[in-house]
Amino acid sequence: MERSLKCYLKYGAIISPLGDRIEEHYSAFLENKSGIKKEGKIGFNSENFFLARIDNLANSRYNTLLNQACEKLIQNYSSSFLQNPKTGVIVSTTKANLAAITSDTFESTRRIIDEIIHPFHEPIIISNACISGVLAVNTAADYIRLNKFDQVIIIGIDVLSDFIIYGFQSLFALSNEACRPFDKERNGISLGEACGILVMMNTPDDDCIVEVLGGASSNDANHISGPSRTGEGLFRAIHKSLERSGILKEEIDFISAHGTATTYNDEMEAIAFNRLGLNHIPTNSFKGYFGHTLGAAGIIEIIMCMVSMEKNILFKSIGYTEIGTSERLNVISENQKVEVTTVLKTASGFGGGNAAVLLKCIQ
């Protein structure tokens, strides 16, 4: 890999239950406002659950959300940038437009991006469960380091559906209150929906906030739907990311963990962080704000890491009051004004996948 080719990230767009602008998200996070609400009769047997649902999405929720996010993106980027032959597009999604299951669930993704962004290249779609977003950023960085692209538009998106709700319900993975990552009382996931867009550049401009130092993925080789008891995959993904970034773990100021708030996931993360000697580092999960947004999670959570670095603030991990993992973690319990320079973002998911990326503030 040509180490001389560096990669930088700036904001593209974000749409979540908390708003459709970065500034709106910053304000909501300052007030520790959550997008998760109680929704009546949405379970398979009409149970109530807590979801982070976006209001005003038309019947075709996925297509509408993707359309809106792409429209937001093109307000801030010129057509010569978007259509440049050296601009790539990478999409992270687990289920895409599930409504089109009898034909092609990914067709509308390509069509909507083509109609609004008109990219030179067909989008590269990654569907690798909940680590898709972090993998998308690491893949974009590879394309830049290989000099295939000079800039990459990275889109993360997934929407709520009966399919997803009934599926997680059937696994007994849904919380009966707003999710509480790492807390003693946590009892599952709150699902959410969102679309986030990042723009990666090989040359930083004034809008670039972070440099992507390096990242990696690793499989648990343990179970297809249960996290490893030893945190092996996450341990290796973080270890490799540090090696590839050429930085020391002591340099990390903040960890944006996956933190789904299931008993086993959060426990697994605590074990992995402890094995790496990272458990004193301020850590949060953004799931208390957005819920678990699957393919969008990695992207919108990296966007919020960038807000943390730009504004020098660590955001409270909503839902957390008392540690509920066997290994202690430094979970952020109140917003803190502090300089945030180097951030570790992690993700773990079904299929035993784990991914990590290290980001460094350049502003």
Next chain:
Amino acid sequence: MKIIGHCYINPRGAFFNGQNVLIATEENYLKNYFSELKIDYSKFYKMDLLSKGAFLGDYLLRNSYKDLLHVENELQFIFANTSSSKETDIRFIESYERKKNPSPSLFVYTLPNILTGELAIKHKWFGENIFYILTKFDSEFFNDQIVMSFLRGNEYCLCGWVEMTGSPEDECFMFLVAKSEVVNENFSNNLNEILNTYRNE
């Protein structure tokens, strides 16, 4: 980049390094091949189509694996298809719409990358893994992904095109690539030739 083994499975037969290994004699061809190969791995029966295809492909490649037994961290999975986990998705929808009982054992297979988890578990490989959705098999795309993987420090890539939806056109094409000093400029063409030969068998 050196292809050290390749295989192909479709509803008519199974092939390893260009040689026909099995011919289907039953409609349930994956179960048919599994029985014929006399593999002892009971987890096979609970797998979805994609994982079964990849599992059998991986088994056919076993003679290419001889030198890889020490590898646990430096082998990457790079898989892709067009239809994701469509067949299982439809069956999961049926489980709640028609049978009124959402099936957790189907739901866990409604993600295409689960097959990489199955292979990782079988071999105790902790390496990197990624699953892409492409409109069709694209040898240049795989070429780029493998180049990037080796530049990141990996030494082997187990790659697969696993497009299986329960149709007569289903196919599982897998190939194992080792890092080598020799630059193979014809890699994409070689890959296309291999796949086209299989498709025309």
